[in-house]
Amino acid sequence: MLSRNPVQNFIRNLVRLVILVPLWLLLVWPDLAGWKSQLDSIFIWIAIKTIALFWFANVFAKMFFIIPEWQKIVLLRLGKSVGAKGPGLIIVPPFIYSTARTIDVRIMTYEVKATKTLTKDNIPIDVTAAVELEVENPVKAAIDVQNYWKTTEWASMEALKSTIGGNNLRPLLSETERIATDLKKIIDSAAADYGVNVRAVRITDVGTPPSLVEELAVIARAERAAKAKKIQAEAEKAVAVSLQQASEMLAQQSNAMELRQIQALLDISKEENSMIIIYPMNSMMGQQIAAAAAGNQVSKT
Secondary structure (H helix, E strand, O other): OHHHOHHHHHHHHHHHHHHHHHHHHHHOHHHHHHOOOOHHHHHHHHHHHHHHHHHHHHHHHOOEEEEOOOEEEEEEEOOEEEEEEOOEEEEOOOOOEEEEEEEEOOOEEEEEEEEEEEOOOOOEEEEEEEEEEEEOOHHHHHHOOOOHHHHHHHHHHHHHHHHHHOOOHHHHHHOHHHHHHHHHHHHHHHHHHHOEEEEEEEEEEEEOOHHHHHHHHHHHHHHHHHHHHHHHHHHHHHHHHHHHHHHHHHHHOOOHHHHHHHHHHHHHHOOOOOOOOOOOOOOHHHHHHHHHHHHHHHHHO
16 A cells, blocks of 8 residues: 555655755744743744644645556546556645545456355356456546455356356366356456456366265266277277178189188187198098098097
8 A cells, every 4th residue: 555655655754854844944943032031922833833834744745656566546636537647756736636546456366156056957066266357447446436356256256156057067067168268258247347357267166065976977987888889889880891891802703712711721820729731622531631630639628
């Protein structure tokens, strides 16, 4: 605040001394020469002059204001606003001009909490949002509203509850950026009348009942399982289509089936504990050898 500004206090005290001391020596000190003859009347007259000089010096000193870089001072001339001044040294003439309010124009942040607020699907939740704002029109903030900070906070609370009531729980949990953007537009629209600009709104916390969290976890697991089965079914369908196309292509070529059989034999030969006997399809001896080898393998197992 301006009253706690050490530079301003120093300048005002210096001005008081510069005005008071010379005037007191000029107007009061000569009266002390006749104090012996008229003791009572002289002291009364000296006291009246001294008080008047103190008042004059104080009024003149209060004309000087030192406004910091982060503040603006709103001035009134005969009760009407004449705009905001600052920062730096400001001289406000007395009697005609007066100060309406000193406004802090730095970026400020506060939290807004909505507890046990029902969503659109009738679920009570606790939501905490951080609102970042700054005063962009000090005259409006000082003249058009009595307490711009409290009014903006109430508007933020109302907007937060309205946003919660207009959305289901799942969007509030998963689409926090979109919810914050919508909330910023609502608050900024209301705060513009007070000269306040809402820079950003962030949803910092969404509190839900523990039982509801467990139910949502069960639903999420069921959805993931259903999605996995769907993907598996789509893959099997794609494989079946590919096999059908491959069989149609092999049927169109006379020697393609024999090449496919050779490829299958190569794949089987890569496995351990496997025996491959190649013989002509119409050879009786080859079939007997294969049958004997197969019987030998069965007897060993």
